[in-house]
Amino acid sequence: MTERIGSLGDRITSLSGSLNAxxxxxxxxxxxxxxxxxxxxxxxxxxxxxxxxxxxxSGGGGR
Structure with a gap:
């Protein structure tokens, strides 16, 4: 489970970097x-x- 969580964390970090670019x-x-x-x-x-x-x-979060 820990290995899977680490793998998912790495994937999210990679995707986040790509999306940011x-x-x-x-x-x-x-x-x-x-x-x-x-x-x-x-x-x-x-x-x-x-x-x-x-x-x-507006990013205010109010409805």
Whole structure:
């Protein structure tokens, strides 16, 4: 059991590292895209749909 737990822990650590790298690249691409759009004055302000609940994405944890 201890060996299995250790193996799973190693796998989780490896997956976490890979995910962190992928999310880092994604964040860089998003930042570059947003910067290029802003520099080219291509930013549009579109209102969210009426049923959009922004508070669910605020990270506050409240419902």
């Amino acid at each position: 992928v999310l880092g690249h994604l964040d860089e691409k998003i930042a570059r895209y947003e910067r290029e759009r802003t520099e080219n004055d291509a930013v549009e302000r579109v209102a969210p749909p009426e049923n959009f609940r922004a508070h669910l994405f």
